[in-house]
Structure formats: C-alpha cells, structure tokens
Amino acid sequence: MWSEVLCDSGTMKHLRDHLIAADYRVDPVLDRITEAGQAGLGRNSTIPAATALGDADDPQATLIKMFVLGREVPRRDAARALPLARLEGTGLVTVTGDSVRAEVDIRPYGFEIPDTEPVAGAPATFDGWVVSDPTPGLDNDRRPTRPDYVLGVSPASTTLAGMTIPGHVGAALDLGTGCGVQSLHLSTHADRIVATDINPRCLHFARLTAALNNIDVDLRDGSLYDPVPESFDLIVTNPPYVMSPPRTDGCLVYREAGLQSDDLVRQVVTGAPAHLNPGGVAQVLANWAITDDQPWTERVAAWANGGADLWIIERERLDPFAYIEMWLTDAGLAGDATWEARYREWLDYFDALHITGIGMGWITVVNSGREIPDVHVESWPHEVVQPVGVALGARCRQVSAASMDDGELLGARWRIAPGVVSETMGSLGAPDPQYLVMRQGQGLKRATQLTTELTAVLGACDGDLPLGVIIDAVAQLMEADVASLRAQLLPGVRAAIVDDFLRLV
Numbered sequence: 188m189w190s191e192v193l194c195d196s197g198t199m200k201h202l203r204d205h206l207i208a209a210d211y212r213v214d215p216v217l218d219r220i221t222e223a224g225q226a227g228l229g230r231n232s233t234i235p236a237a238t239a240l241g242d243a244d245d246p247q248a249t250l251i252k253m254f255v256l257g258r259e260v261p262r263r264d265a266a267r268a269l270p271l272a273r274l275e276g277t278g279l280v281t282v283t284g285d286s287v288r289a290e291v292d293i294r295p296y297g298f299e300i301p302d303t304e305p306v307a308g309a310p311a312t313f314d315g316w317v318v319s320d321p322t323p324g325l326d327n328d329r330r331p332t333r334p335d336y337v338l339g340v341s342p343a344s345t346t347l348a349g350m351t352i353p354g355h356v357g358a359a360l361d362l363g364t365g366c367g368v369q370s371l372h373l374s375t376h377a378d379r380i381v382a383t384d385i386n387p388r389c390l391h392f393a394r395l396t397a398a399l400n401n402i403d404v405d406l407r408d409g410s411l412y413d414p415v416p417e418s419f420d421l422i423v424t425n426p427p428y429v430m431s432p433p434r435t436d437g438c439l440v441y442r443e444a445g446l447q448s449d450d451l452v453r454q455v456v457t458g459a460p461a462h463l464n465p466g467g468v469a470q471v472l473a474n475w476a477i478t479d480d481q482p483w484t485e486r487v488a489a490w491a492n493g494g495a496d497l498w499i500i501e502r503e504r505l506d507p508f509a510y511i512e513m514w515l516t517d518a519g520l521a522g523d524a525t526w527e528a529r530y531r532e533w534l535d536y537f538d539a540l541h542i543t544g545i546g547m548g549w550i551t552v553v554n555s556g557r558e559i560p561d562v563h564v565e566s567w568p569h570e571v572v573q574p575v576g577v578a579l580g581a582r583c584r585q586v587s588a589a590s591m592d593d594g595e596l597l598g599a600r601w602r603i604a605p606g607v608v609s610e611t612m613g614s615l616g617a618p619d620p621q622y623l624v625m626r627q628g629q630g631l632k633r634a635t636q637l638t639t640e641l642t643a644v645l646g647a648c649d650g651d652l653p654l655g656v657i658i659d660a661v662a663q664l665m666e667a668d669v670a671s672l673r674a675q676l677l678p679g680v681r682a683a684i685v686d687d688f689l690r691l692v
C-alpha cells in the first residue's frame with residue numbers, strides 16, 4: 188500500500204540525489220548490463236543482465252537489480268544505494284528481515300530535446316527517470332496482469348513522443364498519462380502541463396515520476412475531457428485503443444476502454460477541437476476499425492469536427508488474426524488454456540462489427556480556423572525519419588500556403604525544402620530517364636514522380652524569382668504555350684507545397 192504523504196517531494200528529492208550519486212542514468216546503466224543484458228530484457232529475461240552484474244554490490248548495481256531486474260537485495264546494499272529509512276512505509280520498497288525488494292520499476296529515461304527554437308544555455312538532452320509498475324511476465328512469471336496495471340515506457344510511448352510537434356507552447360494536455368512519460372517530454376517545451384487519467388494508480392505513478400524529475404504537472408482524475416474544462420495549445424495522447432470484446436472480469440485499463448470498436452478513439456478525436464486554443468494541435472496515436480460496410484477513409488474522415496483540420500495517416504494494417512494474437516500475447520495468455528476460446532470470442536466480436544482489419548497510425552487535429560477545414564486521410568506505411576514531429580507540424584502551414592489563389596501562387600517566391608533530392612531511373616544507355624522522382628531525406632520521406640517540365644520549374648525554385656517568371660522561362664525554353672503550361676503545372680506545384688517539398692520564402 189502506498190503512502191501519498193510519505194512519497195512527498197522531499198522524499199523524492201532524496202531519492203533523486205541517490206540515483207544521481209549512483210550514476211543511475213540511461214547510458215551508464217545500458218553499459219553496465221551490456222548488450223546481451225539489454226537484448227535479454229527485450230525478451231523479458233533478466234538473467235543476461237543479472238549475469239553481467241554478478242556479485243557487484245555498489246549502489247548502481249544494487250539499483251539495477253532492484254528497480255530493473257526486480258530482484259531482492261541485502262538490506263545493507265539497499266541502505267547504501269537509497270534513502271532507505273525515508274522510503275520505508277512509502278510503498279516503493281518492502282523490507283523483510285534482511286532483504287529489500289522494490290515494489291515499483293524506476294528506470295532511467297532520456298531523450299534529445301528537438302532544437303526547433305534553441306534557447307541559449309538550454310539543455311540539449313533530458314536525463315531523468317520513469318516510475319511504473321514492474322514489467323509483467325519477467326522470466327516467464329505467469330501471474331496475470333492486474334487490470335489497473337501501470338505500464339512503463341512502451342514503444343507506443345516513444346512513437347507518440349517522436350510524433351509530437353516540437354516548439355514552445357503555453358498549455359499542454361497529456362491525456363491518459365499512465366506513468367507520466369509524455370509529461371516529461373512536454374516539460375521541455377510547455378509552460379503548463381495538465382495530465383489526466385481514469386486510473387488512480389496511474390495518477391499516483393505519474394505524480395512520482397514528476398516529483399522524481401522535479402517537474403510541475405497538474406494531475407487530474409477522470410475520463411477523456413471530463414476533468415479539463417479549459418483549452419490547450421497541444422494535446423498528446425495514446426489512449427487505450429485496443430479493440431476487444433467486453434469482459435465481465437474487467438479489461439486492462441492501460442490498453443482497453445471497454446467501449447465498442449474504436450469508439451474511444453472517435454471520442455478523443457471528435458472531442459479535441461472543443462479543447463484546442465486557436466492554432467492548437469491534438470496528436471493521437473491510435474487504432475481504428477476497417478469494416479466491410481464502408482470505405483475506411485470515409486469512415487474515419489467523418490471524425491472531423493468543430494471546423495478543425497483532421498489528418499489521419501495509416502502507418503500499418505493488421506488482419507484480425509495477427510491483431511488478436513498480438514494482444515492475447517501482450518496479456519500474457521500465450522500458452523494459456525484459455526487461448527483458443529478467447530481467440531474465437533474475439534473473432535466473433537470482430538465479425539459482428541464487420542471488422543476485417545485494424546488500421547494503426549497517427550491522427551492530427553488542428554484548430555486552424557480555416558474556412559474550409561483540411562481533412563486528409565492517407566496510408567503511408569513507408570519508412571520515416573524519427574522524430575517525425577517537425578514534419579507533422581509543417582502540414583498546417585503548408586496547406587495554407589498551397590491554398591493561395593493562382594495569382595498569389597505565381598507571384599510568390601518559393602524554395603525547395605532542405606534535404607530534398609532528385610533521383611532518375613531508366614534503362615542503361617537510354618537518352619532520357621524513364622522516371623524522375625523527388626524525394627525527402629527527412630521527416631515523412633515523401634517521394635513523388637515528376638514530369639520533365641515540373642522538374643525544370645521546381646529545380647529553379649531557389650527563392651530568387653517568382654514562380655510565374657520561372658514557369659514562363661521554362662515555357663520559352665521548351666517552346667510551350669505559357670498559359671497551358673501554367674495550368675498544367677499548378678496542381679503539381681500545390682501538391683509539392685502541401686507535402687512540404689516547396690516552401691514559401
């Protein structure tokens with residue numbers, strides 16, 4: 188049982204001082220457990236890391252054994268590594284006779300801070316810790332995961348952090364904060380952070396994470412937007428998007444909401460515009476249903492609400508079988524006697540809802556104030572360069588630029604964005620290439636095929652001459668009619684602007 192009182196900021200400061208003194212940081216810990224130890228933890232096996240540590244009893248080794256490997260350590264070692272007297276009774280550790288065991292996972296966590304607007308003297312990296320429940324299933328421990336389990340940093344956490352648009356904001360909302368990891372990211376670029384969760388255990392862990400890292404987070408209990416009457420400049424969330432049959436014995440709150448199909452994601456997306464300041468952005472990592480009774484693009488485009496822009500990118504699609512197997516395994520049911528019954532129940536559930544596939548990807552809602560909202564749904568399963576947040580942030584600006592009327596577009600000066608390259612392909616010895624492709628070297632790594640004329644025009648866009656002058660010069664060179672070349676090229680130019688190949692000077 189925890190004590191909110193004993194886990195106060197004074198205790199967490201003492202704990203922080205001890206973690207720092209022991210050099211309990213990302214790189215030193217990774218070095219200490221060796222590559223084999225890291226790979227082992229990736230397979231939920233602690234033995235390779237424990238082997239690397241051997242009998243070491245220095246504070247760093249003790250902290251790794253306790254908080255990463257979940258092992259009991261002698262009281263004498265724990266007392267050297269931790270402010271043990273202060274931690275007793277907090278619920279963070281249990282002392283039994285001469286042994287001490289951690290009740291939580293405390294893991295070093297760090298990241299590079301995107302330098303969109305570098306501030307002199309501001310740190311380039313964040314180096315801290317995340318507090319969560321211990322990893323379930325370590326070393327084939329088959330105890331079932333508790334329904335209110337608090338997940339630590341997961342691949343979904345880092346994907347959401349990577350897709351978050353960087354840059355300074357005033358107020359930010361971390362909806363469904365879990366262990367509080369997104370709030371750590373937000374603390375590097377938001378003045379104020381509100382973090383919510385429906386699970387009180389999550390709020391407790393998020394409070395510990397915030398206190399340990401000495402950041403201010405306004406934590407609120409409640410579902411979706413219920414606890415937030417106010418609006419934000421940035422909302423980030425990876426809500427419990429797993430679509431699964433309702434269960435009488437309770438769902439896993441960290442991944443399932445108990446709503447039908449993708450209704451929770453729909454509510455998050457449609458509810459966002461009412462909580463966004465002008466220009467504010469909501470970013471959602473989500474799953475959605477692909478059904479056999481409606482085109483998926485049409486189905487999710489209908490989530491556009493409140494006049495806000497909506498951009499949905501499907502990154503991956505799974506068939507129901509692969510999806511069900513993935514999440515049954517995540518629940519620790521691989522090898523369980525109930526596996527097939529649960530599997531079939533899940534298939535029947537999808538069948539009844541006409542779900543034939545599951546889309547997984549990124550959703551961006553922007554309160555752009557545009558007269559006609561930009562609603563765009565696409566599949567982009569290709570490799571991207573993380574962090575992709577800057578590229579996601581560019582679309583709103585670029586859509587505005589691309590919606591100039593023809594006269595403004597032709598009169599403006601444009602420049603090819605940094606990192607864009609051209610590629611030609613064709614048969615060896617052929618006088619002309621068969622394909623001309625323009626490709627981004629960063630962000631979404633878009634690629635688009637070009638005509639010779641568009642290549643000539645975009646290639647000359649270096650910010651010096653207005654677009655109209657460049658097209659006229661190309662028309663002259665190619666002995667083409669100016670008006671028809673303009674009409675022919677403008678759609679391609681607009682597409683190049685929206686996809687951020689071409690920027691307004």
Ligand SMILES: C[S@@+](CC[C@H](N)C(=O)[O-])C[C@H]1O[C@@H](n2cnc3c(N)ncnc32)[C@H](O)[C@@H]1O
Nearest residue numbers: 344363364365384385386410411426427440441
């Ligand atoms: C997949 S976890 C994400 C945790 C964290 N944001 C991260 O990046 O690791 C989803 C979180 O949403 C919370 N949650 C579940 N239902 C919710 C609801 N209706 N409203 C708000 N949060 C909810 C869960 O308790 C869990 O902490």
